[in-house]
Amino acid sequence: MDAARFRPTWQQALGHGMYLGALAAAVMLLATLGALGWTRATPPHWVWPLLAFGPPLAGAVAGVLLRHRLGTSVDAGGIRTVTPFRAAVEPWSRVVDLRAERRGGRNVVSVYLESGASVQLRAPYSGELFAADPQFELKVFALSHLWRSHRFGGVPS
Incomplete structure (x- = not known):
């Protein structure tokens, strides 16, 4: 779930x-x-x-x-980026940092891995015109909370 x-x-x-x-x-x-x-x-x-x-x-x-076939799912196993053609999972044990960054004309969420690589999540993101997401900051906060919960002792119940 x-x-x-x-x-x-x-x-x-x-x-x-x-x-x-x-x-x-x-x-x-x-x-x-x-x-x-x-x-x-x-x-x-x-x-x-x-x-x-x-x-x-x-x-x-x-x-x-x-x-509905695009986006990011977060569960106990890690962060899963979903596209219509494939899904990639990054386990919590490999995630070192998670932050919002400005890339091009958008604010995106990047996940930094212990290997030094970074993965840009498919959602959430925010930009101008049609790419605007008024709840972007709340979504980044929720992602950050989930990451910190898994990183430092599990998800609170």
Whole structure:
């Protein structure tokens, strides 16, 4: 049973999906323009709005639907980062420090391991616009409390 689970907010999932969809739309538009330049064909007029707006909308829907499959789970075994394709576990015995840091345009939680490596957690994080999480500080505090509880004597009941 998880002591805590942190997922991206629905706004973060929506924004991330739209971002990936916009990248896909740009690639598809460039590929279509290249193919049209090569073949000298003219597509129907409805193709352009479909290529421009279809992928970002599909990405937004996919981001919100996949939101529950992303994030960070914390339990007695350690910290587990979860993505749709894999999950990685860092046992409490390897965790040396846990802190919030500024990386790029976001505040993220980094876990420092005794090997000297650091792992950036998938959630919680906070940034601007769609990436904002008004409860970021509370989530970092909860993570820090769980880490300290496991590090220095177990979780209080």
